[in-house]
Each structure stands twice: as structure tokens, then as C-alpha cells.
Amino acid sequence: MKRVAILISGGGSNMARLVESMTGAHPARPVLVASNDPAAAGLDRAAALGVPTAAVDHRDFRGDRAAFEAALLAPLLAARPDIICLAGFMRILTPGFVHRFAGRMLNIHPSLLPRYTGLQTHARALAAGDGEAGCTVHLVTPVLDVGPILGQARVPVLPDDTPDTLAARVLAAEHRLYPAVLRRFAEGDRARLDL
Ligand code: GRF
Numbered sequence: 566m567k568r569v570a571i572l573i574s575g576g577g578s579n580m581a582r583l584v585e586s587m588t589g590a591h592p593a594r595p596v597l598v599a600s601n602d603p604a605a606a607g608l609d610r611a612a613a614l615g616v617p618t619a620a621v622d623h624r625d626f627r628g629d630r631a632a633f634e635a636a637l638l639a640p641l642l643a644a645r646p647d648i649i650c651l652a653g654f655m656r657i658l659t660p661g662f663v664h665r666f667a668g669r670m671l672n673i674h675p676s677l678l679p680r681y682t683g684l685q686t687h688a689r690a691l692a693a694g695d696g697e698a699g700c701t702v703h704l705v706t707p708v709l710d711v712g713p714i715l716g717q718a719r720v721p722v723l724p725d726d727t728p729d730t731l732a733a734r735v736l737a738a739e740h741r742l743y744p745a746v747l748r749r750f751a752e753g754d755r756a757r758l759d760l
Contacts, residue, residue, distance in 0.1 A: 566595035567751045570655040571616075573600045575754055579652035579743050584614045586744035593751035594624065597644035598643055599637060601656050608714035617644070623656055632664045650747060651705065660707035670705040673743050674728020674736050677701060677717055682710035687728040687735065698722050700739045702746040716746040716758035717739065 571580045584595045598611035601619035611618050619640035626633040651672040676686035678701040690698045699719040706712035718738035722731060746758055
């Protein structure tokens with residue numbers, strides 16, 4: 566049984582779908598939900614779902630990224646994760662942290678990578694006049710948002726879309742894609758999944 570730790574920064578809707586998917590014959594189970602923000606609503610959601618939680622406030626480390634990560638590593642390593650899922654986690658991780666979990670740390674990004682790495686992906690897709698948008702699950706590498714792609718889900722861009730309406734449509738696709746990719750990944754299947 567694979568042990569999965571999930572890192573969040575906010576509401577945790579992706580985390581909740583991942584946790585809810587890991588039941589029955591699923592080869593993985595959630596062992597920890599951790600956040601860089603003690604006030605993240607996702608921590609309450611995780612606790613309500615029966616998953617142990619941890620919070621390490623990155624603001625306590627005044628920009629010392631390595632010190633923040635050292636503090637985060639304590640509860641994380643104690644959970645003995647086989648797989649780490651970044652789900653709405655909004656801190657950039659150092660190469661040292663990423664290397665420690667190389668090949669077993671996943672992230673979901675709200676664009677069809679390699680387009681629109683970084684932030685404000687929906688506004689940028691709309692500004693470019695794209696006819697479609699979507700989300701990507703990829704392996705995390707030291708360079709932001711460019712690791713090997715494990716899966717993508719596409720959604721249409723509609724004429725009257727705003728960044729918020731597009732974000733909502735993409736988020737619903739994330740909730741379908743991430744659980745599907747995690748299950749395959751936990752089963753050892755690395756074939757790219759396109760929804
Ligand atoms: C959302 O913008 C989502 O697109 C991205 O992270 C943000 C928060 O997601 N992956 P969540 O509800 O905290 O999972």
C-alpha cells in the first residue's frame with residue numbers, strides 16, 4: 566500500500582478529491598496533509614476526512630526557504646510517504662527538497678503545460694484567445710512547472726469566459742484528472758493520461 570502525503574496552501578479541493586479517491590482496491594492511502602499556512606481551510610477538510618495534518622507557517626522563516634523546508638520535512642518524513650502530491654501548494658521548493666523526492670512528487674498546474682507556467686494562467690489563456698484550456702499533472706523537477714507530464718485534461722474556452730469562469734471549469738477538470746493520474750502512478754503505470 567503506497568503512502569501519500571499531500572501539500573496544500575488553501576482550500577484543498579484537489580486534496581479532498583485525492584483523499585476521497587484512495588479507498589477500497591486503490592493501491593494508496595493518504596497519510597498526511599500538510600500546509601505552509603496554518604489557517605488553510607484544507608487542513609480542516611483533511612481532519613474531517615480523518616487524515617493527520619501538519620502546518621508549518623512559512624512566514625515564521627522570513628524568506629529563509631531552506632529553513633522553512635527543514636521544518637516542513639520533520640512531519641513529512643515522520644509520515645514515511647512513498648508519494649507526495651502538491652495540490653494547490655503555492656510555495657516554490659528548493660532543488661534540494663525536490664531532489665529528495667525525485668520521481669515521486671507530483672503537482673497539478675492549471676494550464677496545458679508547457680503553455681503558461683507560473684501564475685495567472687487563465688487570464689493569459691483568455692488574453693491569447695485560446696480556444697481550449699485545461700490542467701496538467703506532472704512530476705516535480707527543480708525548474709518550476711516543467712517536469713515530465715503524467716496527464717492532462719482539456720476544457721473548452723467559451724466566448725463569454727472570464728478568468729473566474731474558466732478557472733471553475735478547469736478546477737472541475739483537475740478534480741477528475743488528479744485522482745485518475747495518482748491511481749495509475751501508485752500502480753506503477755507511467756503512461757500519459759489524456760482526458
Ligand atoms: C486552484 O487555482 C487550482 O487550479 C490549483 O490550485 C488552486 C487551489 O486549488 N491547482 P485547491 O482547491 O486548494 O486544490
